[in-house]
Amino acid sequence: GQSLEQPSEVTAVEGAIVQMNCTYQTSGFYGLSWYQQHDGGAPTFLSYNALDGLEETGRFSSFLSRSDSYGYLLLQELQMKDSASYFCAVNQAGTALIFGKGTTLSVSS
Amino acid sequence: NAGVTQTPKFRVLKTGQSMTLLCAQDMNHEYMYWYRQDPGMGLRLIHYSVGEGTTAKGEVPDGYNVSRLKKQNFLLGLESAAPSQTSVYFCASSTGLGNNEQFFGPGTRLTVL
Numbered sequence: 632g633q634s635l636e637q638p639s640e641v642t643a644v645e646g647a648i649v650q651m652n653c654t655y656q657t658s659g660f661y662g663l664s665w666y667q668q669h670d671g672g673a674p675t676f677l678s679y680n681a682l683d684g685l686e687e688t689g690r691f692s693s694f695l696s697r698s699d700s701y702g703y704l705l706l707q708e709l710q711m712k713d714s715a716s717y718f719c720a721v722n723q724a725g726t727a728l729i730f731g732k733g734t735t736l737s738v739s740s
Numbered sequence: 741n742a743g744v745t746q747t748p749k750f751r752v753l754k755t756g757q758s759m760t761l762l763c764a765q766d767m768n769h770e771y772m773y774w775y776r777q778d779p780g781m782g783l784r785l786i787h788y789s790v791g792e793g794t795t796a797k798g799e800v801p802d803g804y805n806v807s808r809l810k811k812q813n814f815l816l817g818l819e820s821a822a823p824s825q826t827s828v829y830f831c832a833s834s835t836g837l838g839n840n841e842q843f844f845g846p847g848t849r850l851t852v853l
Contacts (some may be wrong), residue, residue, distance in 0.1 A: 639780075664839065672782065673830060673846050679839035716783060723838055727798060729775065732782040 633657035635719055635731035642737045643709055651704045651734045653719030661722040663695050663702045668733070669715045677704070679722070706736075708720045741766050744845035746831050752851045753821045761816040761848050763831030771836040772814035773798075773805060776827040777847075783830065789814055790836060821852045822842070 635655045643649040653663065657735035666674040678686055680702060692705040693737035706713055716735050720728040746801040747762040763772065769796040775798075785798030803825060805817045814833075818825060828849050832842040 664841075666842075673771065673844035674832075674842075675844070676839075676841040681839070687846070719785075727785055727788050727796075727822060728840070729785065729799070730775075730783040732780060 633721065633723075633729050635721060635729065637717075637719060637731040637734045639732070640735045642739065645711060645738060645740050648705065648707050649709060649736065651706075651717050651736065653702045653704075653731055655700050655702075655719070655731075656720050657721045657723065657724045662696070663693075664695055664720045664722060664728060665682075665691075665704045666685050666718045666720060666730075667715050668718065674718065680724075690721070690738065698699055709738050711738050711740065743767065744782075744831055744833055744843050746829075746845035746848050748848060749836065749846065750849045752853065753818075754853050755822060757821050758817070758819050759821065759850075760818075761850075762833075763814045763816070763833075763845060764812055764835040765814075765831075765843070766812065767833060767843065768811070769833035769835055770811070771834045771840075772790075772808065773803070773832045773834075774814065774816045775830045775832065776800065777830060778827050791842055821850075823852045826850060826852045828852065 654735040668674040673707040678693040695702040718733040720730040774786040775783040787806040792811040831845040834842045
């Protein structure tokens with residue numbers, strides 16, 4: 632079967648750095664995606680890792696280790712607007728995504 | 741471009757009633773998906789389609805049927821609604837290429853009494 636594990640909640644203060652982890656167990660792994668979802672809204676794509684290493688997009692970075700079946704999303708210079716749920720998702724066979732249960736990030740001032 | 745749209749936005753059903761949720765996309769995407777989201781459960785894939793006329797089962801397909809008669813539309817049907825199907829339903833579409841970024845619709849909030 633397949634499973635993804637994410638911490639349920641993370642709290643941080645404005646300006647800080649936060650790391651949200653994701654471990655997965657799956658077959659047919661093509662890559663690891665990250666999505667952001669604000670309360671009541673639709674998920675939106677943040678990043679994708681197909682190969683080991685770090686991908687950086689502005690304040691967001693995502694890391695993948697295929698040998699460890701592990702990845703993380705790193706957010707720097709946290710802002711209040713970053714308060715949201717963050718989902719990792721495994722790309723299976725290049726088509727369907729299997730999502731984790733998500734990490735709720737709360738940023739306080 | 742409207743992106744991905746979903747109809748209706750809200751619906752309340754009684755147990756045993758049927759309904760169809762409509763998803764439309766104007767990005768010429770080949771792949772379309774239906775997910776349900778329950779509190780604390782993340783997004784779970786119900787069914788998906790890799791092209792017009794094709795459908796495939798996802799993680800939680802029981803109690804749902806789908807059809808993809810036109811490339812731009814993906815319909816999700818509930819033949820006999822149950823309270824366990826109370827959820828928020830999201831449709832998404834993608835090219836299926838590269839990072840396979842999925843574009844989501846705004847969701848449909850369904851309550852089954």
